[in-house]
Amino acid sequence: MGEPKFNRRSADDRRRLLIDAALRCLAQHGADGLSTRTIAAEAGVSLGLINHYYRHKDDLIADAYHSAASELLAAMQAEVDRVPASDARGRLSAFVRASFSGQVLNPDLFKVWLAFWSLSTRSVRVQEVHDTTYGDYRSLLERLLADLAAARGIEGFDARLAAIGLSALLDGLWLEWCLNATTFTPDEGIAMTERWIDGFVGTATGHC
Amino acid sequence: MGEPKFNRRSADDRRRLLIDAALRCLAQHGADGLSTRTIAAEAGVSLGLINHYYRHKDDLIADAYHSAASELLAAMQAEVDRVPASDARGRLSAFVRASFSGQVLNPDLFKVWLAFWSLSTRSVRVQEVHDTTYGDYRSLLERLLADLAAARGIEGFDARLAAIGLSALLDGLWLEWCLNATTFTPDEGIAMTERWIDGFVGTATGHC
DNA sequence: GTCCGTCTTGAACGTTTGTTCAACTATGCT
DNA sequence: AGCATAGTTGAACAAACGTTCAAGACGGAC
Numbered sequence A, B: 001m002g003e004p005k006f007n008r009r010s011a012d013d014r015r016r017l018l019i020d021a022a023l024r025c026l027a028q029h030g031a032d033g034l035s036t037r038t039i040a041a042e043a044g045v046s047l048g049l050i051n052h053y054y055r056h057k058d059d060l061i062a063d064a065y066h067s068a069a070s071e072l073l074a075a076m077q078a079e080v081d082r083v084p085a086s087d088a089r090g091r092l093s094a095f096v097r098a099s100f101s102g103q104v105l106n107p108d109l110f111k112v113w114l115a116f117w118s119l120s121t122r123s124v125r126v127q128e129v130h131d132t133t134y135g136d137y138r139s140l141l142e143r144l145l146a147d148l149a150a151a152r153g154i155e156g157f158d159a160r161l162a163a164i165g166l167s168a169l170l171d172g173l174w175l176e177w178c179l180n181a182t183t184f185t186p187d188e189g190i191a192m193t194e195r196w197i198d199g200f201v202g203t204a205t206g207h208c
Numbered sequence C: 001g002t003c004c005g006t007c008t009t010g011a012a013c014g015t016t017t018g019t020t021c022a023a024c025t026a027t028g029c030t
Numbered sequence D: 001a002g003c004a005t006a007g008t009t010g011a012a013c014a015a016a017c018g019t020t021c022a023a024g025a026c027g028g029a030c
Helices: A011-029 A036-043 A047-053 A057-081 A088-099 A107-120 A124-151 A159-179 A186-202 B011-029 B036-043 B047-053 B057-081 B088-099 B107-120 B124-151 B159-179 B186-202
Strands: none
Touching: A011 A036, A011 A047, A011 A057, A011 A107, A036 A047, A047 A057, A057 A088, A057 A107, A057 A124, A088 A124, A088 A159, A088 A186, A107 A124, A107 A159, A107 B107, A124 A159, A124 A186, A124 B159, A159 A186, A159 B124, A159 B159, A159 B186, A186 B159, A186 B186, B011 B036, B011 B047, B011 B057, B011 B107, B036 B047, B047 B057, B057 B088, B057 B107, B057 B124, B088 B124, B088 B159, B088 B186, B107 B124, B107 B159, B124 B159, B124 B186, B159 B186
16 A cells, blocks of 8 residues: 555666765765765665665765766767867867866866865775776877877877876866866866967977 | 973964874874864874864864965975076976975875865865965966066066966876876976976967 | 962763664565 | 565664863962
């Protein structure tokens, strides 16, 4: 007669439910407001279920980090792929534009990442997730930059260093904007980054 | 006869003692390991003393943020001032070198800043400290960049935007290195930043 | 030497934390 | 229909948290 007190789900469904709930909690309350009880309430399940699927809270957060980072990277890649491979410069611009879109330039997302970074200094599990996902992120940038250098016939271009510099500039602008959104506008951020790209690629061979 | 169980100190001395202890705790254990009991133990005082000088723990952290940021900025300014004002480019290089010195490029310091950033999204008190200290930081950079542009006779130079970009690049490289020190060396970071400066100042007028 | 003011102490309180586990129940199988 | 399995629950636990406050002790004033 009465409604069932709970439904049974597959392990994959449950894990996704818990991960999404954890990400919402992090976005809302930051790292300090993230407790097993908060996550359970947000997911609409009982407290004990979390420890049934994750031995420790940190394991869930590591999974959430991996999920969020993968999703973000996939979204960036999709934006890049809207531009044909023949237009190497345009693909790079698509990446930059995506980096300053409302989905990324978001104080809530910043709170989530702050929590991940904090935990990565304490948990090797999270540290590993960071290393792999950030490596993928930089690989994408490196490929885009190398393609551009190749298209312009630039030789001896250090794509690795360029990718590190560009990702640092993007991350730094993202960081500053999330900490205080009044210092500059997203458009100014885009202009600054575009200029960096042109400067770096333009002077890579030592001439103009 | 016996040693006194405690010594009385001035309010300023006590506050400094507590601030330094809090900073050491943050460097060691990060934001999560920071409790009033840990700070008290590190400072060698009783638990109650903290709440005697600071109504709330966040007030102590805000004070610690202000202290650490001021000290860091003063150290940077001192390094810059070792180069004569006539050498605008050299002063900027001194700032860059100081940014990649062992004192700054330090995972322990990173943990401290992570805690400050996390708290700044929650406490208006800490947010205010961030806004003022970061404003000072960017003002110094802006002055150095404007001096360089003036020395080179560049007109229409947007020092504000340049300072934002340079600080973002520096912060981004600092962030990446602290999260994973194997991706690039400090010297590579210096080279990248120097190149950014030359590129930005060189192309500011639109010619080579 | 004694006294007073206040700086300092540490026990105590009420929350909240992560984790455990015995009990319960939905669900597929026979 | 009933059984076995396993997904789910929520009470319980010990530990740690920030904060309060009455009691204690140092150190200067007299």
